[in-house]
Amino acid sequence: MANNQANKGVVIDYDAIANQESFKVLVRKKNSFLWSMTVIFLAAYMLLPILTSYTTILHQKAFGEITWVWVYSAGLFIMTWGLCHIYVAKANSFDKEAKAIIAEYENGGGR
Amino acid sequence: MTNGMSFTAIFFFVAIVGLTLVITWWASKRTSSASDFYTAGGGLTGWQNGLAIAGDYLSAASFLGIAGAVALFGFDGFFFSIGYLVAYLVVLYIVAEPLRNLGKFTLADMITARFDSSKVRGTAALSTITIVLFYMIAQLVGAGALIQLLLGIDYWIAVLIVGVMMTTYVLFGGMTATSWVQIIKACLLMLGTVIISFLVLKEFGFSITTMFKEMETATDSGAAYLNPGLKYQNGIDTISMLIALVLGTAGLPHILMRFFTVKDAKTARSSVIWATWIVGIFYILTIFLGFGAAKFVGKEEIIAANAAGNMAAPLLAEALGGDILFSFVCAVAFATILAVVAGLVLSGASALSHDIYGQIIKKGNVTEKEQVLAARIGSITIAIISILLALGAQTLNVAFLVSLAFCIAGSANLPVIIYTIYWKRFNTAGAVTAMLTGLISALVLVAVSPNIWNPVEGKAIFVGNPLINLTNPAIISVPLGFLGGFIGTLLSKESDAKKYREVEVKANTGISVQDVSH
Numbered sequence: 248m249a250n251n252q253a254n255k256g257v258v259i260d261y262d263a264i265a266n267q268e269s270f271k272v273l274v275r276k277k278n279s280f281l282w283s284m285t286v287i288f289l290a291a292y293m294l295l296p297i298l299t300s301y302t303t304i305l306h307q308k309a310f311g312e313i314t315w316v317w318v319y320s321a322g323l324f325i326m327t328w329g330l331c332h333i334y335v336a337k338a339n340s341f342d343k344e345a346k347a348i349i350a351e352y353e354n355g356g357g358r
Numbered sequence: 359m360t361n362g363m364s365f366t367a368i369f370f371f372v373a374i375v376g377l378t379l380v381i382t383w384w385a386s387k388r389t390s391s392a393s394d395f396y397t398a399g400g401g402l403t404g405w406q407n408g409l410a411i412a413g414d415y416l417s418a419a420s421f422l423g424i425a426g427a428v429a430l431f432g433f434d435g436f437f438f439s440i441g442y443l444v445a446y447l448v449v450l451y452i453v454a455e456p457l458r459n460l461g462k463f464t465l466a467d468m469i470t471a472r473f474d475s476s477k478v479r480g481t482a483a484l485s486t487i488t489i490v491l492f493y494m495i496a497q498l499v500g501a502g503a504l505i506q507l508l509l510g511i512d513y514w515i516a517v518l519i520v521g522v523m524m525t526t527y528v529l530f531g532g533m534t535a536t537s538w539v540q541i542i543k544a545c546l547l548m549l550g551t552v553i554i555s556f557l558v559l560k561e562f563g564f565s566i567t568t569m570f571k572e573m574e575t576a577t578d579s580g581a582a583y584l585n586p587g588l589k590y591q592n593g594i595d596t597i598s599m600l601i602a603l604v605l606g607t608a609g610l611p612h613i614l615m616r617f618f619t620v621k622d623a624k625t626a627r628s629s630v631i632w633a634t635w636i637v638g639i640f641y642i643l644t645i646f647l648g649f650g651a652a653k654f655v656g657k658e659e660i661i662a663a664n665a666a667g668n669m670a671a672p673l674l675a676e677a678l679g680g681d682i683l684f685s686f687v688c689a690v691a692f693a694t695i696l697a698v699v700a701g702l703v704l705s706g707a708s709a710l711s712h713d714i715y716g717q718i719i720k721k722g723n724v725t726e727k728e729q730v731l732a733a734r735i736g737s738i739t740i741a742i743i744s745i746l747l748a749l750g751a752q753t754l755n756v757a758f759l760v761s762l763a764f765c766i767a768g769s770a771n772l773p774v775i776i777y778t779i780y781w782k783r784f785n786t787a788g789a790v791t792a793m794l795t796g797l798i799s800a801l802v803l804v805a806v807s808p809n810i811w812n813p814v815e816g817k818a819i820f821v822g823n824p825l826i827n828l829t830n831p832a833i834i835s836v837p838l839g840f841l842g843g844f845i846g847t848l849l850s851k852e853s854d855a856k857k858y859r860e861v862e863v864k865a866n867t868g869i870s871v872q873d874v875s876h
Contacts, residue, residue: 265859299586300593306585311567345867
């Protein structure tokens with residue numbers, strides 16, 4: 248991440264960075280991405296014990312003797328790996344924005 | 359099963375002990391500062407730390423416990439695999455990067471990056487030590503029972519052997535030795551699991567559908583074996599347990615600590631990806647371990663060896679691969695235990711020596727040399743306490759202790775982590791109340807649960823009716839942790855918006871990460 252600029256001993260004006268419009272936009276974008284995805288994967292995950300405890304939908308056979316509960320579980324594994332890589336792609340673009348924010352701060356705002 | 363030691367078993371055990379001691383010796387020459395000791399100097403790469411996370415996480419409870427649970431209870435055992443894996447998304451999305459950007463050695467460092475108070479630090483250290491001890495007793499009791507069974511030696515000698523080994527790694531090699539022991543263990547564990555799974559699949563003609571078809575008649579449960587409900591019939595309790603699994607991981611001190619061993623948030627991120635792939639593949643393979651054990655070893659024999667099913671995987675290895683594979687898998691289980699307990703000692707020591715001694719008692723006025731000495735004394739202290747507790751806890755159920763540790767981690771640590779990073783109004787009082795409410799409610803609710811109380815004598819520790827009918831109270835205690843932090847915050851007028859802006863900037867940009875660490 249962009250931290251080479253933060254040399255030891257140099258006082259960083261965090262307020263100046265926090266007040267940059269670009270920073271506010273980044274935080275808003277990042278948090279809404281992180282939390283909406285978290286709600287989605289937690290919901291998908293918690294639905295499993297709810298369905299298995301209170302219904303028998305997933306007890307039915309899907310392929311041969313394999314019941315839907317295994318298919319749903321496999322789906323959760325695939326979801327986990329998939330969301331990992333989606334996260335990385337998103338985080339890389341957030342990194343670029345964070346770098347730009349620090350550059351903006353060093354070029355003007357702060358000092 | 360062979361009783362006593364065969365030559366191959368001795369060979370594999372000695373090889374693992376020898377290899378890990380060589381690593382420790384090599385690491386000891388690279389361990390001079392406190393940062394070396396606690397975080398391997400922050401110099402691990404993404405794949406190294408990813409493997410180490412997997413090695414730290416896949417405990418004997420995973421390897422032996424889940425294989426046994428799937429063997430005995432079919433799908434219900436697999437719930438653990440799902441929960442333990444999806445948990446990594448919580449770690450990745452919510453915790454990993456801000457933690458790396460804000461912390462130094464411990465969870466308390468990260469929280470006190472915002473609230474510079476010894477009350478906050480002390481409470482965080484207390485919750486860390488509590489979780490570490492519960493988790494460690496579970497691992498040591500499991501290790502003792504396993505080695506006793508494998509080598510035919512007394513329980514207390516087995517616990518002492520593991521105790522001495524883990525202390526040696528940490529004492530001399532710090533985080534560098536611990537990390538490499540974990541990396542090697544992760545590789546060995548994956549190798550062992552893949553070999554057994556391959557042999558199981560081969561028996562089923564490499565067909566998943568054949569495997570399921572045969573499993574329908576392989577156990578006395580019939581087709582019900584392939585569906586949920588064999589073990590978990592109380593819906594709320596099942597949901598509660600799954601909450602503990604998915605939220606607990608992101609609060610486990612020895613896992614959180616691993617994020618300080620890399621240089622920046624980007625590396626922390628890539629290590630989670632590595633860990634998630636490895637851990638995920640492992641958990642998929644637990645199906646083969648469990649099904650294979652149920653089919654080729656049989657329920658009676660598994661239960662005869664160990665009532666909780668912990669011997670399912672080693673017995674399966676013996677059934678399909680003979681003495682050599684059996685010995686190898688037992689040695690892998692031994693390495694698994696060593697790697698996990700070493701990580702636990704280190705995180706317990708960091709709370710004791712860095713947080714309580716270095717930062718609270720000495721107020722940060724400690725030289726590098728004193729810090730390292732304190733870390734070593736702390737490691738020995740944690741090791742001795744947990745060995746003594748484990749010697750007295752032989753009869754406790756291991757799976758219960760592990761799920762309790764997850765429950766406390768999710769209830770006491772996760773709320774405070776989330777509030778610290780994401781809630782502007784959060785304050786010192788809230789941080790303390792969040793941790794205490796989570797910690798105390800988890801402990802109290804377990805103390806009145808069916809794990810402790812059962813009307814039938816011998817089924818639990820005390821005879822009597824439990825006050826709540828939940829074996830895992832996460833569904834109550836996690837919300838209580840959040841609620842405690844919320845109310846505590848509102849009751850105190852204190853609010854430092856300027857400090858929060860600083861935390862927000864650091865967490866989101868990684869700026870100053872080099873000032874706060876290394």
